[in-house]
Amino acid sequence: MTPRANAVLLMLIAVGALAVGTTGFVTHAPNRLVTGISIPLWRAAEPQAGAIAAMGATLLATAFLPARGWAARLALIAASALMLLSLDAAGAAARTLALGAPEAARTLLGPAFWILLLCAALSILDALQRLEARAAARLGVVTGLAALVAALIFTGRLDQISLAREFAGRRDAFVSEFVRHCALVAGTLGPALLIGVPLGLLAARRPRSRAPLYAVLNGVQTVPSIALFGLLVGPLAALASAVPFFAAVGVHGVGPAPALIALVLYALLPVARNTEAGLRQVDPAAVEAAFAMGMSHSQVFWQVELPLGLPVFLAGVRVVTVQTIGLVAVAALVGAGGLGTFVFQGIGQYAVDLVLIGAVPTILLALAADFLLSILIERLGR
C-alpha cells in the first residue's frame, strides 16, 4: 500500500525550487539608490546552498511518507532547518560581498530568499497541522524557532544584510515607533471593547436595535481607512482651535487623535458582531434551564452566557487585533507614528529596506497576536 503524497508540501517544494532556480537570492548594489545585480543562491553562499538542497530533498522525501508521526516530525525539523539556513545563507552572502566593497555598497534580499522563507514557514505550519499539535506544542515550536532566529541576529551573522544595516542606524527610532505602534493598538482595543461589547449586548437582547446599529457600523467599514483618517483631520483641527481644552489634552487635527478615533470606529463592528453572535449561539435551552433553576439575570450572564459565548467573542477580538495592528501602520499618514512611519519614509525615499523595517515587524506582530489568541481560544474551547 503506497500512501498518497502530501500535495501541499510538494507544491511548496516546487515553488521554492523554482524561485531558487530562476531568481536572485541576494542583490548586490554599489549604493542604496541604484539597482544592483542579482546573485543566485548557489553562487551567493555555497556551503549553505548545499545544506539547503539537502534539506529540500529531505522534505521532498517526507512528502511521500505516511502523513502522521515521525515523517511529519522529520518534515518539521527539515523545514525549520531550511528557514534558519536561508537566513544564514543571506547573512553569509552579505558578509562575503561586503569584503573589499565600498562602505556604500549594499546586499539586498532577493525574491528567492523571500519565497524560500515563506515556503519553509508554510511547510512548518503544514507539519504542525499534520501532527495535530496541541497549543503547548505549537507554542514550543514557534518559541524555539524565534529563539534560534534571535541567536542568528545577535551573533552578528546577519549584520551585513542591507536591511540590518538600515536598521542599525535607526535602532532608537525603531524602538520608540514600535512601542508607539503597540500603544496605538492597545489604545484602540480598550475603547473598542468598552463601547463594542455593550453594543453587542444591546443587539443580542433587543433584536430591533440590530438593523440601525449594523447599518451605522457597516457604513463606517465601507469608508477606506485613508479617507477616514483624512476626513477626521479637518473637524478635529477645528475642534482643537475652538475648544482649548481639547488642544491641551493632545487632540489635534493630526497625530494620534484622528487615528484612534478612526481605528476604534473600524473595530466596533467585529467586536459588536461577535459579542452578539457569541451570546446568540448559546443554547436557549441552557439559558431557560438556568433561569428555571433559580439563577438571577446576572448569574445567568456570568455563569452560562459568558463562558459559552466567550470563544466566539474572542474570535472577534482576534480579528480586531490583527486588523488594528495592520491599520495602525496606515495611521502614520496622519502623523500618529508607529511602524508605518518607516513604510512611508521608505516609499518616499524609494528605499525598499526602509519599507521592510516597518512592514516586517508589523506582519510579525500581527502573526504573533493571531497565534497567541488562537491558542487562548483553543484552551478555552476544551
Next chain:
Amino acid sequence: MIEIEGVTRIEGGRPIVDRVTFSVAAGQFCALVGSSGAGKSTTLKMINRMVAKSAGTIRIGGADVSTLDPQSLRRRIGYVIQSIGLFPHWTVAENIATVPRLLGWDKARIRARVDELIDLVRLDRDHAGRYPHLLSGGQQQRVGVARALAADPDLLLMDEPFGALDPITREALADELALIHHRTGKTILFVTHDLDMALRLADRIAIMDGGRLIQFAPPIEILEAPANAFVRDLVGRSALGLKLLAIRRVGDRVRPGLAAAGEPLASSASLADALSEMVVRRTDRLPVADSGGAILLSDIVA
C-alpha cells in the same frame, strides 16, 4: 399541595390558558395532556413563574406564588424540559449541583448529594466528571432529572421530558420515573401529549384543549367516562379494553383462598400483566403474592 384557580394567560389578545382550575395533592403524579397549543406547557411555566399569568391564583403549600421571590421559588421547584438544557461547559456533577450551589451548600454536602442522585437516576458514578456531550440522550435526561431533584424540592415540573428520546429509552425512563416517584414521594406535574404515557404514570390526568381544562380525573375515569367528544377521541375506541387492563390492578380482583400453581404475580401488577402471563403460561389462573389467593381469567374481564 398546588392549587390552581382560574388561571389565565392572554397573549396577543387571545387566551392561551383560559380560566384553568385544578389542584394536586402532595405526593400525587398529575399529567397535563393535550395536543400542541393546548396551553399545558404555559400552565406549567406559570407555576414556577417562568411565564407570567394574566389572571387567577396559584398556591403552593398554601402560599400564593405571586407573593414569593421568583428565584427562591424556582430553587424550591424541580424543572425538567424536553430539550434538557444541560450546561455544556459543566461536568455532570457540576450540572447536578447547580441548585445546591446556588443555595450555598457546603462542598461535602453537595458531593454527597450528587453521588446519591447519580445512584437514584441510575447513572454510572464514572459519569460524574464527564461533560454532557459525551453522554447519550437518555443519559443526558437522567442528568436533567437528577439536577431537578438536587435540592430535594417537594414539587417537580416536567415539560415533555422524554419527548425527544427514542421509544425504547423513553419507556425505560418512564419506568424509572415511576420508581423515583414511588421512592421519593414527590409531587409531580408532567406535561405530555402522549395519553398512554399519562395513563401509565399518573394518578390524576388533566386534559386540556384550546387553553381550557376539559377533564380532570383519575386515569380510570378518563377511560370509562370521558367528559366530551374531544376526550373520547383522544382516548380512542380501539384498544380501549387494553388501556383499561393496563390501569386496573391485580390486587383489586383477587379471590382470597383460591389456590393456583406457579410463580405468583405481585398484587400491584396490572390486569394486562396478568393476562399476558396467563397467555404465556397457558393457564386461566395465577397465584397472587401476599394475598393468599389467586386471580381468574374471568375476573380480568369482569
